[in-house]
Every structure is written in structure tokens, then in C-alpha cells.
Amino acid sequence: MSSKVFLDNAANIVAQDSFISTFHEVQKVSGLNIVEQLWAAYYLYLNNDIFATGLLFFTLHELMYFGRCLPWYIIDHLSYFNKYKIQAAKVPSDQEQWECLRSVLISHFLVEALPIWFFHPICEKIGISYQVPFPSWTTITLQIILFFFLEDAWHYWFHRALHYGDLYRLIHKQHHRFAAPFGLAAEYAHPIEVMLLGFGTVGIPVIWCYFTRNLHLFTISIWITLRLFQAVDAHSGYEFPVSLHHFLFIWAGADHHDEHHHYFIGNYASSFRIWDFVLDTEAGETARKSRERKAKISGELRAAAKQVN
Known part of the structure; x- marks a missing residue:
């Protein structure tokens, strides 16, 4: 072709x-x-456009994922940064890092690689462009912001569902092997979970283009890069004074997701804190105290109502 x-x-x-x-x-x-x-x-x-797109996205995924994991691996070996470690007593060992790396590589080559080679025919079918010039930066930025919010909603509901009964025991439990996450663990997951939650990253842009006929492969490349960086950083296990959520208050960040791994429940969203805040599924000590305070106030109001009656 x-x-x-x-x-x-x-x-x-x-x-x-x-x-x-x-x-x-x-x-x-x-x-x-x-x-x-x-x-x-x-x-x-x-x-050969099919091969070119497949090679592009497979290489992009590998370089961006492991390229973003490498700094966190180095930081884990530098004692200076331990003061920024959220769970300071739980620094991952080289053995844990190696086992995680091996599992992630198997997933990349045996689970994620094959669908990538079918991506270009889908693009042509639904009108995802790969021609030049690219769309304007305004269009690219607005679409990526939209994808972040839509993926976050997808991730929240399906991630929350994976914490119930057999879905957790048979699928999601693998991802919770590490109660103190680290960068490489971002994609350490059961193949079904990889496909289910990964659909939010790849499938949402596809659905968007199916209805709008307005999307470029270059935009998807940037979106996937940013999404990978977000996922790896959320699993890094480090909280810095310059972490993004200090400046963008709705951003989730590592502190948000680290508590999910620590408490094994709550904080289900990927990029933002909105869903967990609104639906009262926040995790951690602060969230526990907040719920206890709400329960106490509710109880006092009920008691007052009974006295009036």
C-alpha cells in the first residue's frame, strides 16, 4: 500500500x-x-502505511513508557529522594523491579503488540487522518483535554468495578501486588485489565473520530505519550513540592494513586480527583476522617430530628 x-x-x-x-x-x-x-x-x-503506523505506535509506546520509567528507577536508588517517597519504608527492590519488567514486556509483546498492527486499517475506515500538514495546535490541545476527561470517567467506573468480588480476585489483584507502587508497575496488570482499561486510552479517540470525522494520528501520538507519562508518574510513589496537583487542584497525581494501592480501595480515577470527590470514594486517612465527620454530622441531625418529633 x-x-x-x-x-x-x-x-x-x-x-x-x-x-x-x-x-x-x-x-x-x-x-x-x-x-x-x-x-x-x-x-x-x-x-507501507499499515506497517508504518504499526511500527510508529509500537515504538512510541515502548520508548515513552520505559523512557519515563527509567528516571523513577534511578530515583529509587538515590537515598536523597527518599524524603519525597510517599511510603518511605517501602522502596522497591531490584528483584521486584525485574519481575515487574519481565511481566510488562510479556504483556507488551504478546497482548498489546498484535492489535497495534490493525490500527491503521481502522484509522482509514473511520477517517483518522495521517496526512500533512497537521491540525492547528488549538485543535490538538482541545481534543487532548477532552480525551483526558473522557478517559478519566471510563477509568473510574471500570476500575471501580474491578474491585468487586471475582473481578478483583481473578483480574485486578495482580495489579495490587505492590502496595507501594513504582513507575514500572503502571502497566503491571492482567491481560484483561490491560485491554479493558487500555480501551479508554485508544478506544475513546476512535469513537470520537467515528462521530466527528475530525482527528489526526499525530494528535493520538501526543495523547498516548501524555497518558503514558501520567500513568507512570501516578505510580511513581513520590510526592514533590512541584507536583502538578499543587498547581492544578483537580489533578490526581502520585499521592492520589499511591493511597489507592496502600488502602486497596478508593481513589479509582486516573487523572483527576473529581469523580472520587463527588461520589465519596476518596482513599486515605484524610478521606476516612472526612467520611467519619460527615457520618457524625448526619447522626447528630437525625438525633435532633427525633427530639423535635
């Missing part, structure tokens, strides 16, 4: 015998920035 990433005025550009020479040819097209030029040259040089 030949590539179709160019505008009409660049239809005469053909792949050269190397990526560099193909890139130089693409540079002759006016109006494209450097990222758009690299994107177009990549698809044109490989000359």
Missing part, C-alpha cells in the same frame, strides 16, 4: 533509496514544519 501523506501540490514526490534523501525531497514542499517533514518522509520512505 503506497503512502498518501502529501498535499496535492506534492503528489510528485516519491521515495528515495534512503530515509535521508527522501527527507530532503520532502523539504522541497513549502509550508511544512520540521516535524511534518519528518512525518511525511517516514511514511513515504516505508511505502
Whole structure:
């Protein structure tokens, strides 16, 4: 399948015998920035859109996930940062990190890799664009913000469901092996959980485009990168004075998700604190005291009502 990433005025550009020479040819097209030029040259040089998209997203996932995990692995081995560790007495051992890494790699290659190679035909079917130029940054930003909120809702309800009965025992319990999470544990999960919660990341943009016919693969690439960073950071186990939730109060962050692993219940949302706050499913000591205070007030009101009657 030949590539179709160019505008009409660049239809005469053909792949050269190397990526560099193909890139130089693409540079002759006016109006494209450097990222758009690299994107177009990549698809044109490989000359097989299914393979190009599959390779792009598999490589992106591996590089972004493990690239974001590596700093946390290093931090776990530096005693200076222990003062920022949420559960300071529970620093993961190298053995735990290795077992987690092995499981995640198996999941990546045996569970997640195969569907990636079917992604491009789906894109073509529902109108996800991969041509250049890219959409405006305003469009990209607004869509990514929307995906964050929609994925958060999806994650909250299905994650909460996984904490009930056999769903927890047979599926979600694996992810809770580590009561003090660390970066690599973000995708340490049962294959069913990987697919179920992963649908919120990949499926929501697909559904969005099915109804709007307005989405670009470049936008999905940025979205997946940010979502991976959020997931890894939420499992990092560290709370810093510059952590994002100090500046964006609805942001969940590591302190929010660490309490979920510590108490094994509550704090089900992924990116934001809204669902847990509104539905009274917050975890941790602060949330416990808040619920006890609410229960005490409710009891006092009932007692007062009985005295009136």
C-alpha cells in the first residue's frame, strides 16, 4: 500500500533509496514544519502505511513508557529522594523491579503488540487522518483535554468495578501486588485489565473520530505519550513540592494513586480527583476522617430530628 501523506501540490514526490534523501525531497514542499517533514518522509520512505503506523505506535509506546520509567528507577536508588517517597519504608527492590519488567514486556509483546498492527486499517475506515500538514495546535490541545476527561470517567467506573468480588480476585489483584507502587508497575496488570482499561486510552479517540470525522494520528501520538507519562508518574510513589496537583487542584497525581494501592480501595480515577470527590470514594486517612465527620454530622441531625418529633 503506497503512502498518501502529501498535499496535492506534492503528489510528485516519491521515495528515495534512503530515509535521508527522501527527507530532503520532502523539504522541497513549502509550508511544512520540521516535524511534518519528518512525518511525511517516514511514511513515504516505508511505502507501507499499515506497517508504518504499526511500527510508529509500537515504538512510541515502548520508548515513552520505559523512557519515563527509567528516571523513577534511578530515583529509587538515590537515598536523597527518599524524603519525597510517599511510603518511605517501602522502596522497591531490584528483584521486584525485574519481575515487574519481565511481566510488562510479556504483556507488551504478546497482548498489546498484535492489535497495534490493525490500527491503521481502522484509522482509514473511520477517517483518522495521517496526512500533512497537521491540525492547528488549538485543535490538538482541545481534543487532548477532552480525551483526558473522557478517559478519566471510563477509568473510574471500570476500575471501580474491578474491585468487586471475582473481578478483583481473578483480574485486578495482580495489579495490587505492590502496595507501594513504582513507575514500572503502571502497566503491571492482567491481560484483561490491560485491554479493558487500555480501551479508554485508544478506544475513546476512535469513537470520537467515528462521530466527528475530525482527528489526526499525530494528535493520538501526543495523547498516548501524555497518558503514558501520567500513568507512570501516578505510580511513581513520590510526592514533590512541584507536583502538578499543587498547581492544578483537580489533578490526581502520585499521592492520589499511591493511597489507592496502600488502602486497596478508593481513589479509582486516573487523572483527576473529581469523580472520587463527588461520589465519596476518596482513599486515605484524610478521606476516612472526612467520611467519619460527615457520618457524625448526619447522626447528630437525625438525633435532633427525633427530639423535635
